[in-house]
Amino acid sequence: MMKGQGPVVKVQELSKHFGSNVAVDRVSFDIDRSEVFGFLGPNGAGKTTTIKMLTTLLPPSSGRAVILGHDLRTEGRKIREQIGVVQQQDSFDQGLNVETSMDIYGMLWDVPKTERRRKIEDLVHRLGMEEFLRKPTIDLSSGQRRRLQVAREFIHDMDLLFLDEPTVGLDPIVRRTLLDFFKERVREGLTIFFTTHILEEAEYLCNRLAVINQGRIVDVDTPENLKRRFGSAKAVEFKLLQGTSRELASSLSSFEGVTRLVEDGGAGVYRATTARPESVIPEIYRQAERLGLTVSSIYISETTLEDAFINLVTENHKGEPNGGAMR
């Protein structure tokens, strides 16, 4: 059980260096009990390295962390006894089928046999694993393997669960089933540290989000506040009658008011992120006229968490060469 009544996770100035490369740079955050804390960041931002430090797999280079009341540096074993981890990479016992693999994983955690049987039955039913229960783990699809990884973690008791992009490779229905399953466990008292690339997922599941970029935490807030604060830019979506135009895209991308321009699926639909739609919309018409193109539709769309995330990360890139913590 957790010692004291403080946060479940308390991280102060935690860093990890690999030679001269700084993978994680003085990150600090707290996670409360029954909270889902999201960790968002582009590839190589330091998400997995942070998880590896917090799960005691990697020793930190500097800084401090207390997890479930135990010091990260001196009480690793006690921490590991109370956590669960679903890794980003596959992890499975190749010589076993799904059912035996879950049973032996439970046995590793010293869960009594009758309890293992009961939990496996429940998890298999809840996560829809009946069809591949007797299949050798080596023959599973990546989505099935991921479900196995998640399911077996719930065979043992834990107070804190680390999920490193747990829904990669899953179809939308299974993904939603899993997210709802996590939510249910959180209501029962579980705390979750969650990394993902899928921002809708983060918005659906997380109470708070930390945005990490180049090893540093750029901001920590609720998804709603992040959208409000950093999603002030609007997205202007427009469609060209003639389809795509590389020239138009090029000239608009270099227009001062446009933060980002993306083409949507080659159908001539563009999405321009901007803080000043009132100056961007006339510019779209000006450029279209110059190139002999016709804008068939145009509208300003709502800010998404993705807009906020991109604004945060790009602002961080532009602001300080080495990143910078923003509160």
Place this chain on the structure above:
Amino acid sequence: MNTYLRLVYRNLRANLDRASLFFELIFPLFFIFVQGFGINGIVPPFDIGNGRFVSYSLFLAAGAVTLTVINGGTNAGTQLWFDRKNGMFEQILMGPFTRAQYILSIILATLIIGVAGSLLVFVFAYPVVGASFSFTLGGGLLIAAALFLGTVFFGAFAIALSVALKSSETFQVVSTFAFFVFLFTSSVFFPASSAPAAIQAVSMLNPLTYTTDIFRAGLFGSATALTSVELAVLAVEAAGMFIVAVLAFRRIRV
């Protein structure tokens, strides 16, 4: 259940390939029943120490039993490779276990495979060696010590090798080559004393020489004062290789 028992049970269930185990047993039996009897006719019985004369087939049968020690060692490296390749290495280390417990569990699983394999081969080889085998407590202890220390050495060697090499395919190739070197510079196939000087020198460093000599001494009651020295050297080599394996294991990047 005890932590080590849980880990060892899991290693044996999850990482052992039954087909490989079967052929690891067939391999020494092939030497005993094909090579041993084939060469028996052209090699007269010879002295293996303490005035004890044995036929070549008997000599080789005892050596072939210790081959399972090497096979057990290969299994230790393979277990580690499977876990690294399949992500279970990190998964276990993020569970309620220490690195020391994990590596010891692999060595213990290897010991079980090595000793059980040797016993099985011995049972199959009993028609050849049985008549010359008279069990004594001292002989039994020598056999147990040889199998234990030999398995620890080769298990630790395979672990160190699997940490040093970058892919499981390279590990298979290099370990097979290394074990052939151990095999043919030991006293499994011929007495080291009858080999050319260069091979004799290498065999003096080779732990398989000592494993096999001690095993034979226990089996045939041919122990001499030299057997104690061989036991001491094998113990030092096994301990040294175990330390190397632990140090190498600590360097595995996760």
